[in-house]
Amino acid sequence: MRSNPYFSIITCTYNSAQYLAETIQSIENQSFNDYEHIFIDAFSSDETISIIESYKLRHPNKVRLYQVPPHGISNAMNYGINMAHGEVVLHLHGDDTLASGKVLDLVKHRFAATNASLVVGNCMLTRGTSISYTWPNSSVRRTLLKIFFIPLMFYTNLIPHPSAYVKKSVFQRLGSFDERYKVVMDYDFWFRSLRHEAVFLMDEVLSVYRFHSNTVSTTQVSQGLDEIDRIREYYRGDFPVAYAVFVLFLQPLLVLRRLLNARASAQLPTSGPV
16 A cells, blocks of 8 residues: 655645646656655636646546635645644745755755754745846845744745655644635744744745735735735734844834835826827
8 A cells, every 4th residue: 555645735726827837847746756746727718727737647546636615715725734644734825936956955964954843935926027036035134034034024925835845643633724714824823832842944945926816815915915914913922022133123124115105105106198
């Protein structure tokens, strides 16, 4: 009987055909191939299922597909966790990719070399031709980021989910994603994990996150900001010193950034030329 895989890669899809082949190819290119790939699909009506079925034909022992009624991304991600057989779970959505063919190998060795129950790497962010990163490129600034990681987490989410590898036992101890959050459910889970678990931060870029017009973070900005504020308030008592640093030094910057973003949005034209 086949033993359980090391990695469970969970991909939630709904009409994800545009980029899904790239996601799949980035996984097929991995030098470390002890993984299963689980798809949670909300009854796509485009070519998503045919792409997955073709992939499944190439790797019948690795690929599983479940179609479930849509009850939000948190629900789909949790469904995938419940179906996972692997020791380590990664949520890689159908428009994101692993950054290189060595990613799973790097992460596996990092788990073996540490007592971490979460291993997190950097993430390349793409928006059209624009490219940025979750963490700074400078090694000095990355060191400062690691030192002040929790205060900075109150400022912004520094754990990109496509670069976050979580032992399944963590979900068993802490519970899965809170389905009350529809946009930033991962932000809540990271704070829960930072409170209880050993988290190791890798310098390497592990994934590529693609911003486009249909991403949840793009289409539900207002709700996402509201959820972030609620999560900050909920966890402030667990990290009082970090929260004090945030309030004194970082929150003024956050308020200024939101004001500038709101002003920029207000200045955008609401209609085309007459």
